[in-house]
Amino acid sequence: MAQLWGGRFTKETEKAVYDFNASISFDKRLFHEDVNGSLAHVTMLAKQGILTVEEKDSIVAGLESILKDVDDGKLLIDHRYEDVHSFVEANLIDRIGDAGKKLHTGRSRNDQVALDMRLYARNQVCVTDQLLRELLEVILHTMEENRDTYMPGFTHLQKAQPVTLAHHYGAYFEMFKRDRQRMQDIYERMNYCPLGAGALAGTTYPLDRDCVASLLGFAGPTLNSMDSVSDRDYLLEFLAAMATIMMHLSRFSEEIIIWNSNEYQFVEIDDAYSTGSSIMPQKKNPDIAELVRGKTGRVYGALMSLLTTMKGIPLAYNKDMQEDKEMAFDAMDTCASCLKLFTGMLSTMKFRKDRMAVSAMKGFTNATDLADYLVAKEVPFRDAHGIVGRIVLHCIDQGISIEEMPLKDLRTFCDRFDKDVYQAISLETCVEKRNTVGGPGLIAMENEIKACRAYLNDRPAMKAPELTR
Ligand code: ARG
Numbered sequence: 475m476a477q478l479w480g481g482r483f484t485k486e487t488e489k490a491v492y493d494f495n496a497s498i499s500f501d502k503r504l505f506h507e508d509v510n511g512s513l514a515h516v517t518m519l520a521k522q523g524i525l526t527v528e529e530k531d532s533i534v535a536g537l538e539s540i541l542k543d544v545d546d547g548k549l550l551i552d553h554r555y556e557d558v559h560s561f562v563e564a565n566l567i568d569r570i571g572d573a574g575k576k577l578h579t580g581r582s583r584n585d586q587v588a589l590d591m592r593l594y595a596r597n598q599v600c601v602t603d604q605l606l607r608e609l610l611e612v613i614l615h616t617m618e619e620n621r622d623t624y625m626p627g628f629t630h631l632q633k634a635q636p637v638t639l640a641h642h643y644g645a646y647f648e649m650f651k652r653d654r655q656r657m658q659d660i661y662e663r664m665n666y667c668p669l670g671a672g673a674l675a676g677t678t679y680p681l682d683r684d685c686v687a688s689l690l691g692f693a694g695p696t697l698n699s700m701d702s703v704s705d706r707d708y709l710l711e712f713l714a715a716m717a718t719i720m721m722h723l724s725r726f727s728e729e730i731i732i733w734n735s736n737e738y739q740f741v742e743i744d745d746a747y748s749t750g751s752s753i754m755p756q757k758k759n760p761d762i763a764e765l766v767r768g769k770t771g772r773v774y775g776a777l778m779s780l781l782t783t784m785k786g787i788p789l790a791y792n793k794d795m796q797e798d799k800e801m802a803f804d805a806m807d808t809c810a811s812c813l814k815l816f817t818g819m820l821s822t823m824k825f826r827k828d829r830m831a832v833s834a835m836k837g838f839t840n841a842t843d844l845a846d847y848l849v850a851k852e853v854p855f856r857d858a859h860g861i862v863g864r865i866v867l868h869c870i871d872q873g874i875s876i877e878e879m880p881l882k883d884l885r886t887f888c889d890r891f892d893k894d895v896y897q898a899i900s901l902e903t904c905v906e907k908r909n910t911v912g913g914p915g916l917i918a919m920e921n922e923i924k925a926c927r928a929y930l931n932d933r934p935a936m937k938a939p940e941l942t943r
Contacts, residue, residue: 477556478563478583492556495793500800501558502551507593508558509541510941511586511669512577514689518682519579529573536570537562558590559583580681582673584703584791589669591798593690595712596664597938598806602716603657604935605813606650612821613650614926617643621919624901625740625830626839631732633837636904639825640923641914647926649722654933656715661936664708667692671702674790691939700790706780706798713777713802716809720770723816727763730823734760740830744822747815762819766812776805831901836875838866840899843907844876847898851890861888 477487487495513534520530540562543549555561567574620639627637667687670676676699683695696702733740743760751757783797841862848858865887869876877896884891897903909915912922 478560478578495556496553497557497796497799498551498553498555498561500803501587501590502561503799503803504558504587504590504594505544505551505562506541506941507590508562508586509537510593510690511589512537512562514686515581515669516577517689518685519576519679521685522680522682524579524679524681525576529576532570532573533566533577536566536574539569540565557583557587559586580672580677580679581669582671582703584673585669585671585699588671588703588705589667589690591706592664592668592708593941595709595802595806596661598810599657599661599664599712600936600938601810602719602806602813603654605810605817606654606657606719607930607933607935609813609817609820610647610650610654610926610930612817613643613647614923614930616640616820617647617919617923617926620825620827621916621923622902623825623827623830624834624905626834626837627914633833633839635842636834636839636901637914638905638919639827639830640919644919644922644926646722646726650719651926651929653715653719653722656711656718657936660708660711660715662693663711665691665693666696667694668696668702668705670695671699674700674703690941704787704790704792704795706784706795709798709802710777710780710784713773713780713805716805717770717773717777719809720766720773720812723812724767724770727760727767727816730763730819731760731767734763738829738833739826740833741826742824743819744824747819747822762815766816769808769812772808773805776801835877835901838869838876840876840901840904841866843899843904844895847895848888848890853888853890 477492516525516530516533516537519525520527525533540549544551549565551558551561555564563574563577566577617640620643623639624636625639625642626633627635627642667683667690669686669690670681670683687693687695696705730741730743732738734743743758743763745758747762748758749761751759779801780798783794787794844865845855845858845862848861849855853861865876865879865884868883868887869879877899881891881893881895884895905914906916909918911918913919
């Protein structure tokens with residue numbers, strides 16, 4: 475049991491207490507961030523004359539050798555240490571002796587862990603942005619290829635009006651685009667360095683906080699030391715944004731599961747992204763989509779957990795805050811793997827365009843257009859709505875679609891019908907005429923696709939500043 479304190483204690487910590495308190499099993503993930511933070515800290519300490527250049531050089535060499543040995547698998551971050559911070563410091567002192575004891579000058583684990591977590595989350599915000607961008611590429615590619623792939627649009631999961639696959643996918647493009655905008659917002663708001671806040675009240679050493687902030691690629695130092703050590707808002711914002719990404723992925727998954735069902739058969743998920751049944755040989759299941767839908771709950775759980783942890787914490791640092799890590803890490807891992815797998819599944823999925831078009835033609839998706847046809851012939855819309863409703867009832871009774879009705883039968887419902895009606899209610903016309911901004915018509919869709927392409931070109935993925943790895 476190696477810990478960083480003990481002077482004022484007369485007894486050893488109870489083993490169960492030590493284990494309960496320890497965080498090394500999960501904060502070892504912050505190893506690189508911890509070393510990077512320490513490298514910046516000692517560089518600044520020497521610049522300010524708080525450490526000598528020799529002491530700084532010795533600490534830097536020691537930290538770099540620890541970094542290398544851990545990365546090469548020669549040094550294990552093991553459970554003899556309370557947390558990752560103790561691990562690094564104890565190993566440094568082992569390697570370089572007394573100079574190592576000066577690393578923690580003007581620093582507390584409170585501002586240290588606040589920094590580590592922020593660096594880790596900042597990097598993950600960029601990873602998430604990159605994964606979202608890759609998903610958007612696949613979505614846009616499908617849009618470009620399917621400008622005239624007709625399918626039914628639904629409300630209440632009832633066929634409503636015909637749309638195109640490009641238009642349907644365009645909705646998801648907008649959702650994931652907003653998710654990227656959230657990553658950008660979070661990055662900008664979180665990108666301030668808490669190191670130098672000390673335990674809660676700053677320090678008496680003449681630290682240069684701007685220097686540390688700039689060495690670590692932050693826009694500047696945080697402004698209040700008590701807030702610096704007790705703020706986890708950025709993590710909550712990130713969790714909320716990941717929960718929203720998962721909600722989007724889950725809705726999309728739900729649609730794919732429906733489209734992939736035996737009844738719909740709009741899509742076929744690639745063999746490489748499907749699974750079979752141990753008993754039913756005919757089965758090919760959409761497990762990836764189902765798992766993405768299922769894992770959404772974990773990410774919501776992480777958000778709820780941290781919100782609840784934070785709500786009763788008086789200023790400043792309290793040990794409750796150690797609970798910010800495990801579920802947040804799990805949420806980051808979950809969201810990243812779902813984005814990756816979902817993108818892979820989407821890019822290999824095949825569309826059954828024939829079945830989609832037939833489905834769009836059935837179910838009276840052109841009923842609104844038939845009413846609009848009568849409006850163009852000067853029938854008031856409310857009357858037209860009633861006439862078409864009666865026609866639909868008649869068709870259901872006969873087991874036919876509207877376009878299968880002979881003109882003379884249509885005329886028994888309203889004498890304004892003419893032979894141009896068939897053209898007016900064809901699938902193509904129904905979609906084509908919807909060219910208001912944001913609609914599925916060819917011209918509107920062309921503009922939408924152009925705007926999406928321009929957006930992707932203008933917005934390369936965010937990259938976190940390069941730090942020592
Ligand atoms: N493991 C702790 C955490 O994650 C590090 C900070 C410890 N600070 C303290 N005052 N005990 O929050």
